[in-house]
Amino acid sequence: MGRLPSRKPTSFDIAYLAGVSQPTVSRALRGSPSVSKATRDRIEQIAQELNYRVDKNASSLRSQHSKTLALLFFEDPAPDGSHINPFFLSMLGSITRQCALRCYDLLISFQQLSGNWHIDYQDSHKADGLILLGYGDYEQYRERLTNLVDQGTDFVRWGLPLTDEPGLTLGSDNYGGGLAAVRHLIEQGRKRIAFIGTASSHAPEFEARWKGYRDALAEAGIAYDPALQAEGFSAETTGENAIAQFLDQGRKFDAVFAASDLIAIGAMRALQAAGKTIPGDVAIAGFDDIPAASMTAPPLTTVMQDLKAAGEALVTALIRKIDGEEVQSCALPVKLMVRGSSR
Amino acid sequence: MGRLPSRKPTSFDIAYLAGVSQPTVSRALRGSPSVSKATRDRIEQIAQELNYRVDKNASSLRSQHSKTLALLFFEDPAPDGSHINPFFLSMLGSITRQCALRCYDLLISFQQLSGNWHIDYQDSHKADGLILLGYGDYEQYRERLTNLVDQGTDFVRWGLPLTDEPGLTLGSDNYGGGLAAVRHLIEQGRKRIAFIGTASSHAPEFEARWKGYRDALAEAGIAYDPALQAEGFSAETTGENAIAQFLDQGRKFDAVFAASDLIAIGAMRALQAAGKTIPGDVAIAGFDDIPAASMTAPPLTTVMQDLKAAGEALVTALIRKIDGEEVQSCALPVKLMVRGSSR
DNA sequence: ATAAGTTGCGTATACGTATGCAAACTATGC
DNA sequence: GCATAGTTTGCATACGTATACGCAACTTAT
Structure with missing residues (x-):
């Protein structure tokens, strides 16, 4: 903590200080088993001292996944600055918390149902998967959902579960x-x-x-x-x-x-x-x-x-899907x- | 739209099809004046046909800014899954909308005031600036705010404006x-x-x-x-x-x-x-x-x-700050x- | 006609990390 | 004392984009 480096420290800086190569630093910090305990400890200590953080852009670029989920919220009638549907707003809180627990970041975006979000997010590589939330004329969805499925985009949708819609749908009973x-x-x-x-x-x-x-x-x-x-x-x-x-x-x-x-x-x-x-x-x-x-x-x-269960279910299901597991649509119980x- | 490419198209693919070099594609799509109209049109058309999207990770890595703001929401008492303060939830909607208007993405994260967010976000390079929202014992803030200022992190805070707190604070009257x-x-x-x-x-x-x-x-x-x-x-x-x-x-x-x-x-x-x-x-x-x-x-x-004005003010002020302009704290009018x- | 300025583009490279592969080194067996 | 397997590390490179720099062609001025 003596002096703060003029530049943000990189894995090369740590490698130099630890007397190892940059790849070893990367492996050590990512928990690879092929690095000895002694080396790992040394590297971790130096990283801590320098307040080193992995550059997420570089990391995502290289590894091709961003550990980020995107929440797309829809509103059909153009929002004139009016209040957002409080139900979805509450759900958002639950989802955010769950993402934090699973070590995923959450990107939020408002969309018009009629927009072209279905091609916007799938390629920019900012998120690994999509959570679709909102209401509006349902028929507009179908084509875009199909599009997403065709492109291999991972997503979950909050809606009426157990239907034969394209993709994965969770919802209350x-x-x-x-x-x-x-x-x-x-x-x-x-x-x-x-x-x-x-x-x-x-x-x-x-x-x-x-x-x-x-x-x-x-x-x-x-x-x-x-x-x-x-x-x-x-x-x-x-x-x-x-x-x-x-x-x-x-x-x-x-x-x-x-x-x-x-x-x-x-x-x-x-x-x-x-x-x-x-x-x-x-x-x-x-x-x-x-x-x-x-x-x-x-x-x-x-x-x-x-809502707590809903947020958990949505996030869990999406992450499973991203990880290549098979996920089933299901209905969540409600309470009078x-x-x-x-x- | 004939066949979908097996791989996500890159700027190199477009360059090849347009008969130019990759940097020219980059310049054309980013609106650089040093590319002729004819070339730009050709490139834009090809990009559209291929459904090309700039890879934001690569873009951010190279340019060192992410066109993303991070919204850090604080809750002091550990949230037991209870409801989030509805006032901040509503504000969130306003901020989200404003970000969309300004072509910024919004990253959301829940934090405990006592956490070490102040060093977590400033170096991961996922966001260009921070919006701080929440409540809790104010005294805990000060040290961390000072820390942020010292590190040169750009941020705005919702709170009591016109105080001598470190950093920039907006708030209602x-x-x-x-x-x-x-x-x-x-x-x-x-x-x-x-x-x-x-x-x-x-x-x-x-x-x-x-x-x-x-x-x-x-x-x-x-x-x-x-x-x-x-x-x-x-x-x-x-x-x-x-x-x-x-x-x-x-x-x-x-x-x-x-x-x-x-x-x-x-x-x-x-x-x-x-x-x-x-x-x-x-x-x-x-x-x-x-x-x-x-x-x-x-x-x-x-x-x-x-809240609409508040969201606008927060986002606008933060973006100004990121752009290096001088920004003043100010109080927003309220209405009985x-x-x-x-x- | 030549010098100076302009336009439009290519060359080279950097951003910071993660990973396949090979190399070095250690341990084990005969 | 040498071959084999296992462990730990380094080398090379790729991810996709953006930008400093240079060079050619082409304009304008003298």
Whole structure:
């Protein structure tokens, strides 16, 4: 620590000080078994004294892998500086932590679904694999996913698992979550349960939640009423508009299952503005368990997606794939969080 | 697009096809003026046909800069998988977007304040500059910041601006925000206003908000009552505990200014649990305007930090610094959002 | 027509690391 | 005392790009 070298130290500097060649330094620091303990110890000590760090650019260039994962986050409608979907934001935290644990760096990038990210990242060699996160019209994905698979790019996607989509997909048990939420509403004595959120295959995760809703109704012998369904993506306005529509049309309902918490929160607000009590007049359940869900009044009953497990699963699966192992898509369990909005 | 090359194309491949040398390809693609238009066009077309991407590792190694910023996020208490502070999470979105606009990649990393990040990132050459984000006991920072400055690392920090800390610090006008919030509470006729959040220099931003609080009281000729202050960092439990303490001690108060929205939300919850009405019995104001702030019942009056502007300012300032320009610390304006919790 | 300046490109090389291969050295066996 | 196997190290080179320098051709000025 006497003087700081004018230049950043390289493996050559260490080699010189240790009286060995540069390749020996490289081997020693990377843990190669073919270097003697004495030499390794000497090299490690000198490296520490000089505050030496491997130049990751040089290392990646030579070894052709970067120990870095890229997280591509999609937003379909052009973001006008508005807030990011809080669910994905939370997931990001989990992924970041998991990457740190696995000694991978994480590169983050926002993308438009319509962009050409599928060719941008696969060749620049900045990342060894891709994590795809986001929402939007699902059909746009397919072509690009196929493209990625063709190019041999390693990636995992958060979405509806166990489908025959190209590549590897992990996701929560959306169907099971929908089933559990609606069963719960039925147990609370509700009979006319509305669903807000698209049931189309353009949003497969919402569709799966909707299927859970339908099957729960069927189980209980409650007829499905299409008039109690409103379309929309994940946003508060969707919930507000849906409730306004129901009330305008004079629909009778005593519960709402919203395909996401944002929708549910919007619906709650609109109902309360219209003088309805929750859960007295209308019970509500959402999906996601975003941070705000427990802060509403009353707190929102919702299906919790285990973000910690999700981040772990995504990162673990991707790294396995990079390492050439066979990885299976799988569905992660969810948990119903019963709160004040439904009891 | 006829056949896909077995190997990733390099600048040599393009050079061969274009009948020029490799350096000419490099110059053409980087926009050097010393290559003729005809040659450049030919090269660009071939590059496009081959789906060529510059290898960023090689490029960074040679040019010694990576066009990448690293975002270091700190959490002081070891994260037990709990949620990340939503304020910083939102900021992250803003920073990410701004990086994309400026054609920089963003590398994200979680750190413990106590770690040795200050030497880890400065030499690995993966990033050209650092953005420091987070909270925790401020004193731990100083030594490391000084270290960074000494090593010539470029960085910006989100914190209390206009201080004499080492390096460059940007942040909101915490003092002005506190002043505005408490002035507003006073205008609503409140006289006994509590403050929740530490007033110590270990958390300079909270301290500045507290100073705004005190000065607003002084302006209005209201005596400062130390019994109406409770210590704590940004968490819901802080707010809950503080309210419990006030009520236990039989303190009389008709308003609360919380140093953060999380604290304010905890306080609201505790007050409502104790049968107090908001804003009838107690008016509440927070700080940050996290997404959940507008979803509480009643919606929370708070001081909005302009995250979009903050992200822009941080990224812009850092890039300027990297480019060798002189950059000044500065305070960003905040905006009081008056909502139901205070009127 | 020649000197000086300009344009456009090629030559050579450097960035710092990782790895195949061969060489040296040590240990073991007969 | 020599051959064989095992261990540890050095040599040479490759990864793909960017840039200092030089050289030719071509313009403009005298």
